[in-house]
C-alpha cells in the first residue's frame with residue numbers, strides 16, 4: 001500500500017518536472033487559462049475570500065469583523081461546531097462558527113455558502129511588529145448566475161447587518177485619559193477604559209417631567225440627525241452645559257444620557273493634559289457614539305483667562321475674599337484644584353474652544369460634549385456663548401415633582417398622607433436631590449416608609465430653620481453696616 005502511494009507521488013512529481021521543463025512559458029500560461037475555463041463549466045461557482053487582516057499595518061479588517069458578527073448571529077442555528085466565548089461572568093455565552101465549519105445562508109431566494117478557515121503564517125525571525133499567530137478568513141461561495149445579486153446587494157446587506165448587530169451587542173465603555181507620561185511605543189494608550197455599567201436612567205432621574213422629556217427629545221433628535229447636520233454643513237456634535245449646586249444630579253444625568261443613547265463615555269481629566277496639542281491627540285483618539293465629559297470645568301483650568309491673572313497681580317484677591325473661600329465648600333474645592341494644577345497643565349481657553357468647535361472637533365462624528373459646573377457665572381463668556389454649548393441645563397434643588405420620582409424609586413410610594421407636608425416644606429426650603437434621596441433610604445430593616453418620610457420632614461425643617469437664622473444674621477449685619485456708614 002505505502003509503496004504504491006509513494007510511487008504514485010513520485011510519478012506525479014516527475015510529470016510536474018517534465019511539464020515545467022519541456023513546456024515553454026507561454027504554452028503553460030495557455031494551458032492554465034483553458035483548464036480554469038474548463039473548470040468553470042464543470043464547477044459553476046464563484047468564491048470570494050475575506051481576510052481577517054488588511055495588508056496595511058496588520059489592522060483588523062472591518063469587513064471581516066462585520067461578517068463574523070453576521071455569521072455568528074445566523075450560524076448558531078445551523079452550524080454543527082460552534083466556538084464559545086465568555087465575555088464576562090454575568091453575560092451569556094457568545095457563540096461563533098468554529099474554524100473549518102460551513103454554513104448556508106439564503107438571500108432573496110439565493111443560496112450561498114460561508115466557510116471559515118485559518119492560516120498560520122511562518123514565524124518571522126526578527127520583526128518590529130507583533131505578528132498575529134493565526135489569520136482567519138471567510139470564504140463565500142455562490143453560483144455564477146447569482147453574481148450580480150451577491151456582489152451588488154448581498155455583501156452590502158451582510159456588512160450593514162453585521163455592523164448593526166455589533167452596535168446592539170456592544171459593551172459600552174467608560175474611558176479616562178492617561179497622563180502623557182504613560183503614553184509609550186507606537187501603540188500608545190492615551191485612554192484606558194472599564195466597562196460602563198452605571199444604572200442611572202431618565203426614569204430614575206429626579207427632575208421636572210417637562211424638562212426631562214425636553215432633554216430626551218433633544219438627544220433623540222441629535223442621534224437621528226446625521227443627514228440634517230450634513231445638510232446644514234455642521235459637524236455632527238452637540239454641546240451641553242450642566243450647571244447647578246452639588247448633589248443635584250449633573251453626573252447622574254450624564255450616565256442617564258449615555259444609557260439613553262447607548263453611547264460610550266470619555267471622562268476627560270483636563271488637569272492631566274499637558275498642553276493643547278495633547279488635548280487634540282486625545283480628541284482624535286475618541287470614537288463616534290460617545291459623550292466627552294469635562295466635569296467641574298471651573299475647577300479644571302483657569303478658564304476665566306487673563307483677566308483674573310491681572311486681577312490677582314493687582315492684589316485684588318483681598319482678605320475678605322479669602323475668608324469667604326474658606327467658608328464656601330465649592331470655592332474651597334476650586335481653589336484647591338487651582339493650587340494643584342498651577343504650572344501642570346498648559347491647556348488654554350483657546351485650546352479648549354478649538355477642541356469644542358474647531359476643525360478637529362469634527363473628526364469621529366456623533367459626539368456629545370458635556371461640561372459641568374457648580375458656578376456658571378464663573379465661566380468665561382466665550383466658553384458658554386450661544387452656539388458653543390448648544391444647550392444649558394440648570395439642575396436645581398429638589399422640587400415636589402422630583403421628590404415624587406425619588407419616593408417611587410426608593411420607597412415604591414406613589415402617594416402618602418405625609419406628601420402634603422413635604423410639598424409645603426420643599427416649596428419653602430432648598431435641599432438637593434442627593435440629600436432628599438439620602439433621607440429616603442431606609443437605614444435598617446426595621447425602618448418602614450413612614451419612618452423615612454418623617455426623617456425627611458425633620459431634615460427639611462432643620463434646613464429651613466438654619467436658612468432662617470442665616471438670613472436673620474445677614475440682615476443684622478447689613479443693618480449694622482448701614483448704621484456705621
Ligand SMILES: Nc1ncnc2c1ncn2[C@@H]1O[C@H](COP(=O)(O)OP(=O)(O)OP(=O)(O)O)[C@@H](O)[C@H]1O
Nearest residue numbers: 204205206245246247248249250251252433434437
Ligand atoms: N436629580 C437626581 N435624581 C436622582 N438621584 C439624584 C439626583 N441628584 C442627585 N442624586 C443622587 O445623589 C447622588 C449625587 O448626585 P450627582 O453626583 O449626580 O450630583 P452632582 O450634581 O454631579 O454633584 P457635584 O456638583 O458635587 O458633582 C447620586 O448618586 C444620586 O444617587
Ligand SMILES: [Mg+2]
Nearest residue numbers: 250251295372
Ligand atoms: Mg458631579
